[in-house]
Amino acid sequence: MNPKKTRSLTACIHGGDSANPSGHLSAPIHRATAFHFPSATEGAARAADIRAAEFYGRWGDRNAREFEALVAALEQAEDAVCAASGMAIIDMIAQGYLSRGDHFLASHQCYAEVKILFEDLAHRLGVALDFVDSREASNFTSVIRPDTRLVFTETPANPTLSLVDIEAVALICQRVGALLVVDSTFASPLGQRALRHGADIVVHSATKYLGGHSDVIAGVCAGTRSALDPVWKAFSFHGPHLDPGAAWLLCRGMRTLGLRMRQHSENALQVAQALERCPEVEHVWYPFLASHPQFRLAQRQMDCGGGMVCFDIRGGMDSALLWLDRLHLVKLAVSLGGVASTATHPASMTHNLLPPQERAKGGIREGMIRLSVGIEDATDIIDDVVDALSGLPAR
Secondary structure, rough: OOOEEEEEEEEHHHHHHHHHOOOOOOOOOOOHHHHEEEEEEEEHHHHOOOHHHHHHHHOOOOHHHHHHHHHHHOOOOOEEEEOOOOHHHHHHHHHOOOOOOOOEEEEEEOOOOHHHHHHHHHHHOOEEEEOOOOOHHHHHHHOOOOEEEEEEOOOOOOOOOOOOOOOHHHHHHHOOOOOOEEOOOOOOOHOOOOHHHOOEEEEHHHOOOOOOOOOOOOOEEEEEEHHHHHHHHHHHHHHHOOOOOHHHHHHHHHHHHHHHHHHHHHHHHHHHHHHOOOOEHHHHHHOOOOOOOOOHHHHHOOOOOOOOEEEEEOOHHHHHHHHHHHHHOEEEEEHHHHOOOEOOOOOOOOOOOOOOHHHHOOOOOOOOOEEEOOOOOHHHHHHHHHHHHOOOOOO
């Protein structure tokens, strides 16, 4: 199968076949941590290949390799690296690329714990770190430097759904030889192919849409083999190995990714449109809403709007928390991307570790809600969301 010519729905089903030599339609779970080598020559050959699936369990296994091959096929990448969480894979990229004296640039509009991780790494590694408002590509020009080694962005951003113009930022990075990393978790490979727009490495928290069923923690990144070499090296030493059972669940989940993302996106647009009509809601953010400030960029850069909706409830935190307690169908939970609709309050839950001024820099408001729209009937989701708003302060 040629991944560059295969359509997305087909790639979801048949991507990764090359890493499944047994030919099982559902590959077995391989739990072995050590392997018998048929000869000393073969043992030496596998030891020299950090990507070998059957050398030592910490380096990976057939299930992990199948998952990586599937992600690479969907992202139209040469290769991929998976790890035990999204945070682990981001850490491995930073550990693989950053050294004392380097300059590192990251987006204000990114997940709270990623910002905290970067600040900690910068302190311990002796790296100069700057954060930038990534909603305008020109902002990168003013802070990028000749010694900038790595640029990390997230689009759409968690939770505000602001976007980054990947092509424009990629050109800025190329001028100084900086590596551009794009976290595309909210879009999934079906909603946005960051590599096609100029990113060097694309990242996913596979816990979210790739797994899709709220039952596995994992992370993955994809790109060229040369771009991933430092990541593989860091991974081999730090060892955030993805459990074979988790990799198996991810492969199973991704076979329906195309169908799920289609329904997530259709439902999310309907929910966003309904929320815009509610007087209790001050503002709604969804990439494929015409009111989104970067709507034209979304149309150019994304293949679908995804399943995430962000909205601001009038009355601030008190009203937002009251709304959450009124929900019935939609579940209060901090993760996202599963088949069931979930909602959370970023300021007090997912981004509570950031000081208020840092939350404000990322665009997070006290009355803001992050809604992960599932694949239930859209009318049922809308009824639950709108009914819970009824009676809240409208000004």
